Every structure is written in C-alpha cells, then in structure tokens.
Amino acid sequence: MTRIRARRGRGSMWRVARAIAWRNLHTYVRRPDLFVPSLVFPLVFFASFAGGLSALGSIPGFRFPAGYTAFQFVFVLCQSAMFSGLFTGFSLAFDFEGGFARRLMLAAEDRRGIALGYALVALSRACITLTLLTAVALVAGMNVTGNGVDLFGLYGLAVLLVLVGYAWAAGVAFRFRSIQAGPLMQTPVFLILFLAPVYVPLSLLQGWIHTVASANPATAFLEAGRGLISGVHDHTALAYACAAGLIALFALWLLSGLRNAEASP
Amino acid sequence: MSQAVLTEVGALARRALLKTLRQPFQVFPIVFFPAILLAVNASGLKAATRLPGFPTHSYVSFAIAVAFIQGAMFSMINTGTNLAEDIESGFFNRLALTPLRRVPLIGGLLVGVAAMGALQSAFYVALGLAAGANLEAGLGGAFVIVALGALAALGFGALGCVAALRTGSGEAVQGLFPLFFVFIFLSSSNLPRELLRTGWFHTVATWNPISYLIEGFRSLFISGWDATALGRGFAVAAGLSAVALLGVAGALRTRLQRT
Numbered sequence A: 001m002t003r004i005r006a007r008r009g010r011g012s013m014w015r016v017a018r019a020i021a022w023r024n025l026h027t028y029v030r031r032p033d034l035f036v037p038s039l040v041f042p043l044v045f046f047a048s049f050a051g052g053l054s055a056l057g058s059i060p061g062f063r064f065p066a067g068y069t070a071f072q073f074v075f076v077l078c079q080s081a082m083f084s085g086l087f088t089g090f091s092l093a094f095d096f097e098g099g100f101a102r103r104l105m106l107a108a109e110d111r112r113g114i115a116l117g118y119a120l121v122a123l124s125r126a127c128i129t130l131t132l133l134t135a136v137a138l139v140a141g142m143n144v145t146g147n148g149v150d151l152f153g154l155y156g157l158a159v160l161l162v163l164v165g166y167a168w169a170a171g172v173a174f175r176f177r178s179i180q181a182g183p184l185m186q187t188p189v190f191l192i193l194f195l196a197p198v199y200v201p202l203s204l205l206q207g208w209i210h211t212v213a214s215a216n217p218a219t220a221f222l223e224a225g226r227g228l229i230s231g232v233h234d235h236t237a238l239a240y241a242c243a244a245g246l247i248a249l250f251a252l253w254l255l256s257g258l259r260n261a262e263a264s265p
Numbered sequence B: 001m002s003q004a005v006l007t008e009v010g011a012l013a014r015r016a017l018l019k020t021l022r023q024p025f026q027v028f029p030i031v032f033f034p035a036i037l038l039a040v041n042a043s044g045l046k047a048a049t050r051l052p053g054f055p056t057h058s059y060v061s062f063a064i065a066v067a068f069i070q071g072a073m074f075s076m077i078n079t080g081t082n083l084a085e086d087i088e089s090g091f092f093n094r095l096a097l098t099p100l101r102r103v104p105l106i107g108g109l110l111v112g113v114a115a116m117g118a119l120q121s122a123f124y125v126a127l128g129l130a131a132g133a134n135l136e137a138g139l140g141g142a143f144v145i146v147a148l149g150a151l152a153a154l155g156f157g158a159l160g161c162v163a164a165l166r167t168g169s170g171e172a173v174q175g176l177f178p179l180f181f182v183f184i185f186l187s188s189s190n191l192p193r194e195l196l197r198t199g200w201f202h203t204v205a206t207w208n209p210i211s212y213l214i215e216g217f218r219s220l221f222i223s224g225w226d227a228t229a230l231g232r233g234f235a236v237a238a239g240l241s242a243v244a245l246l247g248v249a250g251a252l253r254t255r256l257q258r259t
Helices: A002-030 A032-052 A054-058 A068-098 A100-107 A112-139 A148-176 A179-194 A208-215 A217-230 A236-263 B003-021 B024-044 B046-050 B059-089 B091-097 B102-131 B138-167 B170-174 B176-185 B199-207 B209-222 B227-258
Strands: none
Touching (some): A002 A032, A032 A054, A054 B046, B003 B024, B003 B102, B024 B102, B046 B059, B059 B091, B059 B102, B059 B209, B138 B170, B138 B176, B170 B176, B209 B227
16 A cells, blocks of 8 residues: 555656656747757857867876867866756746746645656756757867767766756755845856866866865866766766765755745745 | 036936945945956966966966956946836836936936946956056056946946847846857957967957957056057947947937837
C-alpha cells in the first residue's frame, strides 16, 4: 500500500514537472525578448574574450595545448550553463509576481514537481544555448584536443553547473517571490565565476586574486573543463565532487524555499 | 537664455539629481559594479602588462578608464528609467500642462544627469588612485576627466531619454543596458588596439566609437596630455550628445503631440 502510494506520488510529481517544463519552454521559444538575449550574450562574451584577449595566449608561462579560443570557450560554457539555471530562477520569480506560480502551488498535486519542472526548463534552455555556443566556437576555429569521452565529461560537468545555478536561484525565487531579488540571484554567481582564473591560468595570477581563486570551487570547474577539452586532465574528480556537493547543498536550500513559499500567506 | 528658463532648468536638475541620490538601488550599481569589475579585471589581467608593447606596467591605470564608461551607461539607465516612471505615473503629463517651456522639461533632467556624471567621474578618479592607478596628467587631468565624464553621461543620459520618450516604459529602457554593454565588450576596453590580434575584433574595435571614448580617459592616466586621444574622446562624447539631443527633440515633439 505504502509502495503504491509512493509510486503515485512520484507519478504526480513528474506530471506537474512535465506540464511546467512544456509551458515554460513554449513561452521561451515564442518570445524573442527572452530567447534572443539568452543566445546572444554567451556569444558576445565568447567573441570578446576569445577574440579580444587572444594576445594573452603569448604571455610567457601561458601553456594550453588547445589554444586560447578553447581556453576561453570553457569559461563561457561554464558561465552559460550556470546562467541558464539563473535565468530560469528569474522566470520562476516572474511567475510568482504575475500570480501564476501561486495558482500552480494551489493546483499541483505534488509541489516538488514545480521545482523539478523548472529544473527541466533550465536544462532544456542550456541545451539550446550550449549547442549554439559550441557550433559558433567550432566555426571560429576552436581546437579540441580531448577525445570523445573527455567531451562527454565536459558537457556532463556543464549539466551539473546548470543545476547548481538553478537550485541557488530557485531557492532565492521561492523565498522572495519577486524579481526584485534578481541581483541576489545573479551577483554571487557572477562574483564566484570572475574570481576564478578567467583570463589566464591560476599559475599566472598574482596577489589576492591568486589566494581567492585557489579556494574558489569555480577554479576547479574551469581547470577540469580546460583539462577535458585539451585531453590533459586536471582536477576532474574534484570538479565533479564540488558540483555534486553544491547541488546537494542548494537542493536543500531550494526545498526549504519551497516550504517557505507554501507557508507564506 | 532668460532667467525664468534657468530657474526652471535648475529646479528640475535638482530634482533629477536628488531622485538618483535618494534611491540606493540606483546608486549601488554606479558604485559597486565598476569597483568590483576594476578589482577583478585589474588582478586577473595583470599578466597582460607582460605583453611586449603594453603601454604601462600598472593594469589598474589601464583598466580604470572602463569605469567611466560603465558609469555613463548607468546614467543612461537611471535617467531613462526615471523619465519612464514619470511618464507612467502621469507626472510628465502634468508637467507638460504647466506653463513650463519645452527646453527645461527635458533640459533640467539632462543638466542633472551631467552633474551626476561629474560626481561619478570624481568618485572613479578617487577609486582608481586608491587602487594604485597613476594619474599621469596630474590634477589638471582630473578636472578634464570630470568634464569628459559629465559630457559622456549627458550623451548616454539623452539616449536613455529618447528610449523613455519613445516607449514610455521603464522595462524597455532597462533592456537597452545589455545592448550598450556589448559596445564596451567589443572595444579596446581590455587591451590596447595594437594588441588586438584577432583580425575581425581589431576591425570592430577600431570602428567602435566607445574605443575612442575609453582611450580619451585612459590617455590622461597613462600618457599624460595626448591631444589626439583627448580630441577623439571629446569628439565622440560631443557627437553622441548632439545626436542624442536631436533624438530627444524629435521624441519629445511626438510625445507632447500624443499628450
């Protein structure tokens, strides 16, 4: 009896999740004001960093076998993955402001399905963005010296980063239920990403930024990603462990946020 | 200009300046984002000073110029959003119904923006010096920076007004910010143009007027008094202001006809 009830519960959670995912993706691809910026900004970052800073590849001590374009591609890939999650948190906050999410809370059989549904939205949005980014990078002449398994590992890491960004932002959105909390979602992620070795490897950073970057989990993501794209593995296990740890932590944050939203008048 | 017009401009300029200064969410990005980006970029890109041909050993001196442009862009967003709010709330229509002349209606707001631009620029000069930048042009250079910052803020602020008058929506004005941020990214903001080795990027940065505005500010920190760089910087700021003011005049005419 308990097992049947648990199976039914899981079923209703997935039903809610699928409905939310379908509705949000439908809105996303039909609204150019949402769709276009989410595709254009990663490309602008990529063009600006890989194109504008390519001279940094010739700094004494800079060694990266796949070249500067691939070096920057990994940063933009990680950033786009996390921001796909963040922007889905924005959508959730917008839905709360418009009253839609409150109606959802009333109608959903299992409210965890709401959190899961938006997670599916984040993953789908990231899929579109990362595909386009990869295509543009390859057309721009990016070298990939890692093998197929390495690339699978790189995109697997990106998927985990989407979930990290989403779980953080959704936790904030459930608590504040307003888009006014947007800076609170965005600023910490932005800071963590830019306090990592974005432009040059960790060994070429000096002073306080070297100390901060050495303790920053985003450094592990970037080093692992760059290792995977070039086939020279570097901190891959650490990056996966950090990502899994952050997902677990932010999942608790998200679920307690959901409880908070349920309890709100 | 008559005394009455000056009084009207003064009153509206004061209102515009106080409206920005009294709203922490408008002041916060002006102070926080340029400061944090300066800290991150100056540390992360310090290694770039080891490139042959890099014009200075201090990346802070090189990077501080970008803060002035970011500040000017925040002026655009704040001005446009404030004007759009006035339109949405009906305040602008009520102002238009008073005997106030057309010039002070927007002129007051823009004088306030220029004053805010001057204040911001003075703050960024202090921030740069505190972070270890070297102002090669000395105290006189600081005054020129403040003047250029005010002119750039006026130009960008007027663009924000055009967007607000045309759309009457604060959300639409906010949407302009990322678009203009692209201009900073595709310029000589992080490396001098001579060191932009990717062909297409070099071409885009050379055609991008923001590169010359940045180089105008930067020259005072790095080379002292460089007439060419300063002339180009002022020409871009003045050109932008002239074009944007023409846009404001056209948009204001349309808006008042609708009213």
